[in-house]
Amino acid sequence: MARKLRLHLAAAVLGAALAVLAAVPAHAHDQLVSSSPADGAAVPAPRRIELAFDDVVLDRYDQLVVTGPDGRRYDRGEPRVVDNTIAVDVAPLPVTGGYVAAFRIVSADGHPVTGQIRFTVTAVTPGATPGPVDTGASPAAAPDPGPSSALPLLAAGVGAVVVLAVGTEAVRRRRSRGAPAAGDEHP
Numbered sequence: 001m002a003r004k005l006r007l008h009l010a011a012a013v014l015g016a017a018l019a020v021l022a023a024v025p026a027h028a029h030d031q032l033v034s035s036s037p038a039d040g041a042a043v044p045a046p047r048r049i050e051l052a053f054d055d056v057v058l059d060r061y062d063q064l065v066v067t068g069p070d071g072r073r074y075d076r077g078e079p080r081v082v083d084n085t086i087a088v089d090v091a092p093l094p095v096t097g098g099y100v101a102a103f104r105i106v107s108a109d110g111h112p113v114t115g116q117i118r119f120t121v122t123a124v125t126p127g128a129t130p131g132p133v134d135t136g137a138s139p140a141a142a143p144d145p146g147p148s149s150a151l152p153l154l155a156a157g158v159g160a161v162v163v164l165a166v167g168t169e170a171v172r173r174r175r176s177r178g179a180p181a182a183g184d185e186h187p
């Protein structure tokens with residue numbers, strides 16, 4: 001069934017290619033022709049990323065990963081392929097700055113094509129839970145820390161306890177080295 005579909009697709013693609021062969025140079029793989037947001041654009045937080053290619057995208061093993069300036073992933077759910085496009089939903093974005101949408105698609109000719117677009121988010125999603133505090137932000141724009149900010153605080157707390165424990169251990173060792181307790185060292 002899948003093979004038959006592939007043959008049909010191949011025939012359709014071949015037919016289309018032959019029809020425009022005189023006017024357009026042939027190409028082997030799908031190429032990214034446009035995107036929303038556009039590559040290099042500065043935009044308010046998008047809720048969806050869509051990439052358009054010059055040929056059909058095969059709906060197999062496709063990936064569209066959105067990474068924020070904080071290193072976190074913001075794509076949500078599976079990417080959706082429709083004809084020449086692939087799209088993925090984007091979570092509420094809590095930080096402004098440079099984002100990357102990296103894709104891996106399967107080209108109409110069955111070959112994988114990878115690449116990425118970059119865009120700058122100029123305004124966070126209204127109501128988005130803030131991530132790490134941006135010290136460069138104006139105080140008026142700094143929102144209340146939400147529930148998820150408890151996690152970094154917790155991590156910092158655990159880190160402090162570990163540092164304290166290691167420090168205490170080091171002091172204890174130094175002390176015991178200075179005045180060895182009975183049975184601590186062999187004669």
Ligand SMILES: [Cu+2]
Pocket residue numbers: 028029030107109110111
């Ligand atoms: Cu190819």
